[in-house]
Amino acid sequence: MSQLTPEEAVSLFLIKFLAILWEAMPFIVLGAVIAGILEEFLPQQAITKFLPKQVVPAVMIGAVLGLVFPMCECGILVVMRRLLRKGLPLSCCIAYMLAGPIINVVVIFSTWAAFDGHGIAREMVGLRVGLGFVVACLTALIVHVQYLKHGNALLTEVAIPQAESVPVTDIADSVAPVKKPFGRRLANISATSMHDFVDITLFLTLGAVLAATAKLFISTSEVETLSKDQPYLAIPAMMLLSFLMCLCSEADAFVAASFTKMHVSAKVAFLVLGPMLDIKLMLMYTRVFRRRLILTIAASVVTFVFLLSIVVHLVYQANGWAGVPN
Amino acid sequence: MAHSHSPGESLRDYFTEQLLGIMVCAGLGFVAVRMYTNGMLNFILAKPFHMPVLLGGLAVLIVIVLLRSIAVWREAGAFQAPAYDGPECSPQHVHDLTCNHGDSYPGQTDEDGEHTHSHDMTWMFVTMLILVIPITLFVIGMPNSSMARLAAIAEAKLDGRNSPAEESLGGPNLKEEAKGATVESEEKQSDGSSVRILKAASGLRFRETVPVSGEPKYALIAGTGSEMRFSDLNDAAFNEDKRKSLEGQTAIIEGRFKRLGDKEFTLFRQKRTCCAADSVTLKVRIVVPQALNNINPYDWVQAKGQIQFIKLPGGKAGAETYIPVIMVADITDVSTPQPTNEYED
Numbered sequence: 299m300s301q302l303t304p305e306e307a308v309s310l311f312l313i314k315f316l317a318i319l320w321e322a323m324p325f326i327v328l329g330a331v332i333a334g335i336l337e338e339f340l341p342q343q344a345i346t347k348f349l350p351k352q353v354v355p356a357v358m359i360g361a362v363l364g365l366v367f368p369m370c371e372c373g374i375l376v377v378m379r380r381l382l383r384k385g386l387p388l389s390c391c392i393a394y395m396l397a398g399p400i401i402n403v404v405v406i407f408s409t410w411a412a413f414d415g416h417g418i419a420r421e422m423v424g425l426r427v428g429l430g431f432v433v434a435c436l437t438a439l440i441v442h443v444q445y446l447k448h449g450n451a452l453l454t455e456v457a458i459p460q461a462e463s464v465p466v467t468d469i470a471d472s473v474a475p476v477k478k479p480f481g482r483r484l485a486n487i488s489a490t491s492m493h494d495f496v497d498i499t500l501f502l503t504l505g506a507v508l509a510a511t512a513k514l515f516i517s518t519s520e521v522e523t524l525s526k527d528q529p530y531l532a533i534p535a536m537m538l539l540s541f542l543m544c545l546c547s548e549a550d551a552f553v554a555a556s557f558t559k560m561h562v563s564a565k566v567a568f569l570v571l572g573p574m575l576d577i578k579l580m581l582m583y584t585r586v587f588r589r590r591l592i593l594t595i596a597a598s599v600v601t602f603v604f605l606l607s608i609v610v611h612l613v614y615q616a617n618g619w620a621g622v623p624n
Numbered sequence: 625m626a627h628s629h630s631p632g633e634s635l636r637d638y639f640t641e642q643l644l645g646i647m648v649c650a651g652l653g654f655v656a657v658r659m660y661t662n663g664m665l666n667f668i669l670a671k672p673f674h675m676p677v678l679l680g681g682l683a684v685l686i687v688i689v690l691l692r693s694i695a696v697w698r699e700a701g702a703f704q705a706p707a708y709d710g711p712e713c714s715p716q717h718v719h720d721l722t723c724n725h726g727d728s729y730p731g732q733t734d735e736d737g738e739h740t741h742s743h744d745m746t747w748m749f750v751t752m753l754i755l756v757i758p759i760t761l762f763v764i765g766m767p768n769s770s771m772a773r774l775a776a777i778a779e780a781k782l783d784g785r786n787s788p789a790e791e792s793l794g795g796p797n798l799k800e801e802a803k804g805a806t807v808e809s810e811e812k813q814s815d816g817s818s819v820r821i822l823k824a825a826s827g828l829r830f831r832e833t834v835p836v837s838g839e840p841k842y843a844l845i846a847g848t849g850s851e852m853r854f855s856d857l858n859d860a861a862f863n864e865d866k867r868k869s870l871e872g873q874t875a876i877i878e879g880r881f882k883r884l885g886d887k888e889f890t891l892f893r894q895k896r897t898c899c900a901a902d903s904v905t906l907k908v909r910i911v912v913p914q915a916l917n918n919i920n921p922y923d924w925v926q927a928k929g930q931i932q933f934i935k936l937p938g939g940k941a942g943a944e945t946y947i948p949v950i951m952v953a954d955i956t957d958v959s960t961p962q963p964t965n966e967y968e969d
Contacts, residue, residue, distance in 0.1 A: 320677055552902065
């Protein structure tokens with residue numbers, strides 16, 4: 299088929315860019331407002347009282363925290379950064395950040411709805427939640443080991459846990475440092491909210507530009523053709539696609555379902571990697587983590603998603619299950 | 625950045641940052657609310673996601689813009705009372721305990737004579753410039769319908785690129801279908817010919833006219849139906865029960881036109897779940913009885929006809945691919961109305 303005209307390419311780019319940006323915007327606002335309230339009202343270290351002392355159970359609780367506090371991947375980063383400042387252990391934060399966008403009621407339901415018509419809803423939801431949980435926990439534990447070695451050098455200044463609560467507007471606090479009237483609290487909440495909103499929206503915008511550009515060069519049908527009959531190519535191809543497309547975790551199941559002839563293993567790889575790692579998230583991560591930690595998270599997530607998807611594929615093969623809707 | 629605000633950072637930097645932040649947020653909040661009220665969101669987001677944008681916009685305007693404006697106003701007043709003259713901290717003001725900025729207050733230059741903007745300030749200006757992009761796009765009227773149209777065409781082109789050419793299916797062989805068909809009604813015409821209404825096993829309803837001498841003639845019957853969704857037709861193609869229940873029903877569908885032959889074309893439409901970024905190109909094959917000439921590629925077309933699901937050649941046993949096809953009875957059932965919505969939500 300003919301090539302895109304410049305007008306078509308520009309239109310496609312702008313539509314994709316604006317769509318990604320405005321779809322995520324309300325959730326970033328929500329995250330920023332919650333972040334503002336947490337920063338102002340949540341006492342330092344209070345949250346750690348409810349967590350087990352051992353790392354592994356704490357991480358596992360972090361991974362299912364999304365069931366209680368559902369957030370999508372754009373908003374969760376903003377909230378997570380404040381929880382980190384408030385003393386929630388980094389490993390727990392990572393587990394919450396990675397698994398939260400997958401293990402929450404809204405996303406489980408939308409995944410179910412997307413695959414219901416294809417008759418594979420149960421296995422897709424099960425595999426997505428299961429793999430999401432395992433990948434998030436393993437990555438969190440790796441980060442924990444790295445944190446023991448490097449400490450706060452892994453984090454950006456904004457995210458470093460505070461020894462004592464230092465309000466955002468220290469300049470204003472110097473005016474009335476003694477007690478905090480309600481107006482003062484509102485001012486502080488708005489300060490944190492604006493800071494976080496501006497900070498994260500900037501990187502969301504840049505990520506949306508990159509994702510919209512990538513969209514000009516790839517199409518979902520090409521990936522489908524490319525990986526047909528080659529399951530071991532299909533898994534990395536779908537992982538790459540989810541990285542480039544930057545879909546919201548509520549919507550990605552419907553896109554995955556549109557790959558009708560693709561094996562379940564490749565779809566799961568797409569659905570687990572996407573909410574944990576994509577172009578816009580990579581850019582947004584730079585506001586919380588330093589490069590070493592981002593690389594660790596990326597490498598760990600990619601490796602585990604790939605390996606576990608291969609395992610899923612082998613299990614299907616060994617049992618003679620079709621793995622494609624009929 | 626407010627967080628890394630150090631005692632050495634100038635007050636003017638703080639207020640500049642706050643005011644620019646408030647302005648950009650006000651712009652973004654206003655654009656969000658306005659795009660909701662004037663329907664521009666239709667071009668980029670599916671319906672369920674319009675309300676979050678409105679609420680997000682309002683939250684920005686109230687929690688961030690309004691509260692921050694009041695707070696900054698009062699902060700400025702606290703430093704500058706009683707004569708508040710904007711964020712500018714006048715160089716003549718008296719330093720006291722409440723005014724803890726460093727040496728680089730406005731009007732003062734450092735030893736090189738350069739203005740002492742911190743590194744953070746450059747970063748802040750870049751941030752603001754980037755955040756102004758979506759506001760600017762809104763001001764110049766984007767997104768709009770022609771953008772959505774071009775994007776949908778581009779998407780379909782990308783989807784079609786490198787994929788194997790679609791083979792022509794051809795119209796139904798009504799003579800064959802007539803063999804096992806049930807007779808719904810039969811009547812003799814005055815000229816001696818007989819007309820039967822038949823319903824084939826495939827669900828197709830058609831008219832058989834048997835003249836006194838010569839071969840019988842067959843024609844599909846134009847039924848009445850309502851508009852169907854591309855996604856419903858495509859989903860049903862996977863399920864034998866759904867295929868059976870839909871086959872023979874009359875459907876109206878609207879989408880963009882792509883020619884396959886003179887009597888066959890594809891209509892495609894973008895289906896989105898949340899936003900234009902997750903849109904998927906869905907197709908429905910249309911087969912018409914006579915040659916169709918006056919429609920250009922990518923025109924918006926409405927077609928009415930009977931639903932069929934046709935097995936594509938090839939495919940392993942047990943994993944056959946069916947595609948939805950609309951069998952049009954008469955060429956007047958194909959029209960080119962004004963497009964309503966580029967996307968099927």
